[in-house]
Amino acid sequence: MNKSEFGVIGLGVMGKSISLNIAEKGFSISVYNRISDGEESIVSDFLSDNNFFKNITGFANLESFVASVERPRKILIMIKSGLAVDSIIEQLIPNLSEGDIIIDGGNSHFNDTQKRTNYLKNKNIHFVGCGISGGEEGARKGPSIMPGGTVEAYKEIAPILEKIAAKDSQGKPCCSHIGNDGAGHFIKMVHNGIEYAEMQLIAEVYSLLHTSLSNKEIAKIFENWNLGNESSYLLEITAKILRKQEGKNDLIDIILDKAGNKGTGSWSSKTALELGFPNTMMTSSVFDRYISSFKERRVELAQKINRKNTNESVNIEQLKKGYQFARIINHQQGFGLIKEASNFYNWDLNLSEIARIWTNGCIIRSKFMEDSISILKENEDYFEDQNNFNYLNSSEASIIKVLQFGLQNRISLNTLSASYNYWVGMTTKKLPANIIQAQRDFFGAHTYQRIDTDNSSFFHTKWQEL
Known part of the structure; x- marks a missing residue:
């Protein structure tokens, strides 16, 4: 029996998609999923549904799965983070050989990755904490990939990871060796923190426009913005969301206003607190999701408030400037946190290269991220870049007007406000400290x-x- 070049553990949504991506790129692959309640249908159904791929072999027995992969074994774990990862590692160890490589492609906390790296190092097994962004579609068609670990391990897995990754505007893979031990998962964590704030900013912009405009009118505005410097994947999909109908209703109007979260946003905030770095926008966006979860209490209290909107319309040009103002601050804080961690953990992270691998395949890809490649190559941060500093300075009046409109109409703008307050604080010579x-x-x-x-x-x- 010929050995497979790569192995994947876990056939959930992401595991299935990335397995097909690998197979489609011509690599032979073994896949494994544990037997649940005596059923082996997860693996067999996956193979049956994708029987046109002749280079995929499926297993419901872990020992047989590991034996099917050529040495040094390259095995990607795509399961829920936490104790499940530790459990599968312990099951793998007796079946592995020195020099084999375990890759954790889930959203694990970087501290856990550091511990697992040290634990497996003592057994002469490489461990790679690998951030993967792009959701189901990205995993299938080309995600942004952020592997951390030794350079030696990366050289072994790079031919596969770089082949399945998204490509930037120059055709280079959106995959690069990030740094040692937990660096890859740290970068993915901050990616998600930036994502939280970007999503909340669009939600706040929507709430300001929704005082006087229909969903389709707002969608048109977002589509126009997406043709310029404000363009992003999140703005693009939000315009599509606002146009989606279910029967005669706009689907967005019948979606409950309770936002979920999986914890990675709060991890960024906790880490920033531990490092003493102000990532106020990420933290505000996390708390906004928490506030949204108190739906019943919000309804109860809202019934006691008898105030109406002013029926005025927000100035769209001022809003556009205020939105981009806040996005610059969000990236300033996100990459600032990365730089702070790089210094603290001695990771020697390349901010420009991180921006580059975030230009395609990931959720926070945008025109501004493309611009960030050169900005962060030539400057320490966004404030040092004269064009960005001038934009922030000249747009201050616009975001003030936007915030005033929000106050007058009782619209919560925590994340927009956080961006303005950070800017003012960082550009104030004497604070009341x-x-x-x-x-x-x-x-x-x-x-x-x-x-x-x-x-x-x-x-x-x-x-x-x-």
Whole structure:
């Protein structure tokens, strides 16, 4: 029996799609899915549905599956993150050989990936934490792939991963070795954090336009914006969503306003807190999803409020500028968090290259992400780029008007507001943090620094007699 070049564990939506992508690119592949309740139909149904692929072999027995893959074995795990990953690793270990490579393609936390990397290193098995973005369609047609781990392991898996990845505007694969241990999953985590904020921004823009315009009119505006610098995959699909009908109704109007989440957005916020980095927009967008989940309570409280909208229309040109203003800030915070983590974990991450692999295949692909390749190659961040700084400065008046309109019409704009407040804070010479330092010293003797001495000196004042 000929050995397969690659193995995939898990035939859920993503596992199936990426397996077909690999097979379609001409690689021989073994697939495995555990037997559930005595049924073997998951594997057999997958093979039956895709019987025109002669280079796919299916297994419901793990030992046979591993034995079918050529050495060094390259096995991709596509299952739910958490304890299930640890469980399958433990089942794999007795069947693996030194130099084999386990790739975790799920949304695992980067800290877990670091632990698994060290654990398997002691057994001379490579572990690659690999972020994969693009959803079902991306996995099937070409995702953005973010592998972390050793350079040695990446060289072994690169011919396959780079072949199945999406391609950028120059035809290069949207896949690159990110960095050591947990770097790949960290980058995917931040990708999702940026995604959370991008989605919430579009939702807030929709809520502002919806005060006076129909869904189809808003869709037309988004389609027009998508022809310019504001263009993105998320804006494109939102326009399509707003045009979708079910019978005589716009489908969007009968979808419950409770947003789900799988935790990756909150992971970005927690990590930013641990690193002491302000990613206020991601955090606001996470809390907006949490607020949306309190539907019954919101309805109950809304019935006690008797206020009407002003029936005015938001200025669309100002809104367009405010939206792009907020998107620049979102990317500034997202890539800033990556840079902070790179320094902390000694990953030596290439921000420009990360932007490049996010230009196609992933959910946050956009015209601005394409521009970010050169921006981050030539500058430390977006504020250092004179064009972006000038745009933010000149658009400040527009986002203020947008926020004022939202306040007057009782429209919650947490994420748009977060972008403005971050900009103001970062461009304010003197903040009121001196009050906070004095308060801390008053009740806790935490000391403070002074502007009339060097920054290495700390002082304590006896603020009152006991």
